[in-house]
Amino acid sequence: MTADLEAESLARRVADAMRGADAATTGAGVELVEVGPGRALARLVVERRHVNGHGLCHGGYLFLLADAAFAYACNSYGTPTVAAGAEITFLRPGKLGDELRAEARVRAAAGRTGVYDVTIRVGDAVVAEFRGHSREVPSMPQPPGV
Amino acid sequence: MTADLEAESLARRVADAMRGADAATTGAGVELVEVGPGRALARLVVERRHVNGHGLCHGGYLFLLADAAFAYACNSYGTPTVAAGAEITFLRPGKLGDELRAEARVRAAAGRTGVYDVTIRVGDAVVAEFRGHSREVPSMPQPPGV
Amino acid sequence: MTADLEAESLARRVADAMRGADAATTGAGVELVEVGPGRALARLVVERRHVNGHGLCHGGYLFLLADAAFAYACNSYGTPTVAAGAEITFLRPGKLGDELRAEARVRAAAGRTGVYDVTIRVGDAVVAEFRGHSREVPSMPQPPGV
Amino acid sequence: MTADLEAESLARRVADAMRGADAATTGAGVELVEVGPGRALARLVVERRHVNGHGLCHGGYLFLLADAAFAYACNSYGTPTVAAGAEITFLRPGKLGDELRAEARVRAAAGRTGVYDVTIRVGDAVVAEFRGHSREVPSMPQPPGV
Numbered sequence: 001m002t003a004d005l006e007a008e009s010l011a012r013r014v015a016d017a018m019r020g021a022d023a024a025t026t027g028a029g030v031e032l033v034e035v036g037p038g039r040a041l042a043r044l045v046v047e048r049r050h051v052n053g054h055g056l057c058h059g060g061y062l063f064l065l066a067d068a069a070f071a072y073a074c075n076s077y078g079t080p081t082v083a084a085g086a087e088i089t090f091l092r093p094g095k096l097g098d099e100l101r102a103e104a105r106v107r108a109a110a111g112r113t114g115v116y117d118v119t120i121r122v123g124d125a126v127v128a129e130f131r132g133h134s135r136e137v138p139s140m141p142q143p144p145g146v
Numbered sequence: 147m148t149a150d151l152e153a154e155s156l157a158r159r160v161a162d163a164m165r166g167a168d169a170a171t172t173g174a175g176v177e178l179v180e181v182g183p184g185r186a187l188a189r190l191v192v193e194r195r196h197v198n199g200h201g202l203c204h205g206g207y208l209f210l211l212a213d214a215a216f217a218y219a220c221n222s223y224g225t226p227t228v229a230a231g232a233e234i235t236f237l238r239p240g241k242l243g244d245e246l247r248a249e250a251r252v253r254a255a256a257g258r259t260g261v262y263d264v265t266i267r268v269g270d271a272v273v274a275e276f277r278g279h280s281r282e283v284p285s286m287p288q289p290p291g292v
Numbered sequence: 293m294t295a296d297l298e299a300e301s302l303a304r305r306v307a308d309a310m311r312g313a314d315a316a317t318t319g320a321g322v323e324l325v326e327v328g329p330g331r332a333l334a335r336l337v338v339e340r341r342h343v344n345g346h347g348l349c350h351g352g353y354l355f356l357l358a359d360a361a362f363a364y365a366c367n368s369y370g371t372p373t374v375a376a377g378a379e380i381t382f383l384r385p386g387k388l389g390d391e392l393r394a395e396a397r398v399r400a401a402a403g404r405t406g407v408y409d410v411t412i413r414v415g416d417a418v419v420a421e422f423r424g425h426s427r428e429v430p431s432m433p434q435p436p437g438v
Numbered sequence: 439m440t441a442d443l444e445a446e447s448l449a450r451r452v453a454d455a456m457r458g459a460d461a462a463t464t465g466a467g468v469e470l471v472e473v474g475p476g477r478a479l480a481r482l483v484v485e486r487r488h489v490n491g492h493g494l495c496h497g498g499y500l501f502l503l504a505d506a507a508f509a510y511a512c513n514s515y516g517t518p519t520v521a522a523g524a525e526i527t528f529l530r531p532g533k534l535g536d537e538l539r540a541e542a543r544v545r546a547a548a549g550r551t552g553v554y555d556v557t558i559r560v561g562d563a564v565v566a567e568f569r570g571h572s573r574e575v576p577s578m579p580q581p582p583g584v
Contacts, residue, residue: 021199024207053167053289059229060213061170064206083205084551085571087233087379087525089425091402108411108418110383113522115421117409119400126400129407131423133381133523143199230405231425233379233525235571237548254557254564256529259376261567263555265546272546275553277569279377279527313491316499345459345581351521352505353462356498375497379525435491 007037011076015040017145018075025068028061032072038106040072046098057094066118066130069104074114074132080140081114086132098122104132112136153183157222161186163291164221171214174207178218184252186218192244203240212264212276215250220260220278226286227260232278244268250278258282299329303368307332309435310367317360320353324364330398332364338390349386358410358422361396366406366424372432373406378424390414396424404428445475449514453478455581456513463506466499470510476544478510484536495532504556504568507542512552512570518578519552524570536560542570550574 015035019026029050034041042065044050050061066088074081094100104118118130161181165172175196180187188211190196196207212234220227240246250264264276307327311318321342326333334357336342342353358380366373386392396410410422453473457464467488472479480503482488488499504526512519532538542556556568 018199022204023194024196024198024204027195028204028206048169049173050170052170053164058168058170058174058210058213059232060174060206060210063209063213063232064204067204067206067209083236085233085235086205086209087231087423089231089400089405089407090229091400091405091407107409108381108383108421110418113381113383115381115383117399126402129400129423131379131421233569235546235551235553237546237551237553253555254527254529254567256564259527259529261527261529263545272548275546275569277525277567310491314496315486316488316490316496319487320496320498340461341465342462344462345456350460350462350466350502350505351524352466352498352502355501355505355524356496359496359498359501375528377525377527378497379523381523382521 010078011035011037014075014078014146015072017143018072020145021143028064030065030068035072035076037076038073040069040076040104042069042072042102044100046094046096046100048096051096055096059090062090062094062120062128063088065100065102066120066128069102069118070116070130070132073104073106073116074134079136079138080142081134081136084133084135086130088128088130090128092125092127094122094127100127156224157181157183160221160224160292161218163289164218166291167289174210176211176214181218181222183222184219186215186222186250188215188218188248190246192240192242192246194242197242201242205236208236208240208266208274209234211246211248212266212274213278215248215264216262216276216278219250219252219262220280225282225284226288227280227282230279230281232276234274234276236274238271238273240268240273246273302370303327303329306367306370306438307364309437310364312437313435320356322357322360327364327368329368330365332361332368332396334361334364334394336392338386338388338392340388343388347388351382354382354386354412354420355380357392357394358412358420359424361394361410362408362422362424365396365398365408366426371428371430372434373426373428376425376427378422380420380422382420384417384419386414386419392419448516449473449475452513452516452584453510455583456510458583459581466502468503468506473510473514475514476511478507478514478542480507480510480540482538484532484534484538486534489534493534497528500528500532500558500566501526503538503540504558504566505570507540507556508554508568508570511542511544511554512572517574517576518580519572519574522571522573524568526566526568528566530563530565532560532565538565
């Protein structure tokens with residue numbers, strides 16, 4: 001296997017193990033669509049439980065979706081990594097029934113610190129922009145199965 | 147009624163109307179404890195559905211809790227107000243069974259823009275610090291009952 | 293002139309007028325290298341006045357450089373636009389004598405709100421990542437000469 | 439000397455050493471007014487070199503002022519500490535001749551990470567709110583004289 005294929009395979013193996021161990025993400029309705037080194041695509045279809053009285057997706061679930069894509073992306077290299085923090089900008093509402101797609105991508109890294117961008121879209125329209133700050137914690141155990 | 151009591155009463159009336167209209171917040175397990183002009187206290191007991199495989203509360207639910215307290219606080223003056231964005235810093239994990247308390251407080255305002263701080267604690271220990279950016283939208287309808 | 297050429301020409305005209313009117317940016321040593329619709333490239337050579345006792349560029353000047361590139365980029369469409377806020381992550385130090393290059397690019401927009409990314413590099417190494425939040429203020433006067 | 443007095447004295451000793459070693463901060467016009475454990479007050483009078491064509495203080499210098507107060511506050515405990523990042527919200531303009539006062543205060547800390555709030559005011563009016571993220575680097579040398 002080439003180095004590239006190995007990196008892709010490692011990213012998928014980590015993501016599978018994370019999914020198995022993370023009831024919160026899957027329970028909230030987030031699905032992982034794709035993952036690779038430094039990137040991930042996740043989706044959430046906006047259900048009644050995600051919306052407020054105006055039929056608009058709660059900002060908390062937009063954050064949760066972006067945060068999940070971020071977590072898959074920043075753990076994809078095989079070193080256990082946690083979120084130190086994040087910021088999110090809300091640009092357009094997500095509506096009941098919308099399919100939200102969150103695309104995470106590494107932007108920069110130095111030492112144990114990483115910066116990741118996540119864009120949430122409905123079709124081509126940007127719903128929210130998220131920037132995540134990650135920190136590698138090599139001493140933390142991997143989820144079982146990696 | 148004095149101006150102070152009226153302000154307190156308005157904050158509670160808005161919060162009651164928001165709660166009635168917001169299935170997402172209550173459905174996620176967030177309870178409003180207290181509300182007043184420019185401030186709110188909300189709580190979440192960390193259940194199995196909120197945690198990952200390590201028994202730690204998902205960052206998405208920490209954000210959702212803080213965001214809910216922020217929403218109550220920034221709508222408390224009676225003008226419909228939305229979140230433009232927010233940033234969160236994760237300092238300590240929330241664990242299965244923990245009672246998380248999120249205290250929101252206005253920090254500064256100018257024109258239609260507001261800055262709010264939300265601190266999430268378990269007992270006295272700070273779990274996360276959240277800063278929310280609000281924007282008044284006077285043309286937006288109030289939730290029914292205000 | 294095609295629409296594209298007109299957009300490029302407008303961006304340059306606005307940037308020239310801004311530079312003429314902005315003693316702070318040029319006085320701090322920031323030079324505009326390139327500008328176009330939704331983008332700008334600015335540079336700063338780190339001088340003695342920019343560094344602390346370790347010979348490292350003060351974070352305030354890194355921010356000032358990124359903020360200047362952001363201002364050129366978000367005003368490039370011809371509507372007066374101000375910074376509502378920004379966040380910066382410091383990844384590597386800038387050193388005395390380094391040529392810092394700040395590349396600004398629009399990331400998303402909705403209504404009067406825009407999100408811009410600015411990356412500061414020395415050569416290929418990322419020194420800082422900046423995210424700016426802009427707000428159009430059509431009622432604000434343009435700098436003279438636009 | 440009591441523990442409290444020792445903490446105050448240490449904060450002042452570190453700040454004096456930092457000032458001596460930091461040409462950038464003092465050269466930009468920032469003065470330290472007061473410092474203690476986890477807090478600092480700095481000031482900047484807005485001069486011609488700090489303003490743009492509208493006579494308004496450049497956001498870069500507002501950031502620099504807040505960042506300087508943050509640096510004094512987060513180094514006040516005696517452990518060398520750097521800024522990992524920061525976010526700033528601009529609420530009102532600072533004008534030529536204004537005396538800007540930046541008050542920094544620790545908000546929360548966990549492990550080597552700290553969260554600091556800095557408010558910039560002119561009189562009682564809030565000009566900007568800044569939140570800084572610090573990271574202790576015990577291996578880094580102190581400025582001479584501590």
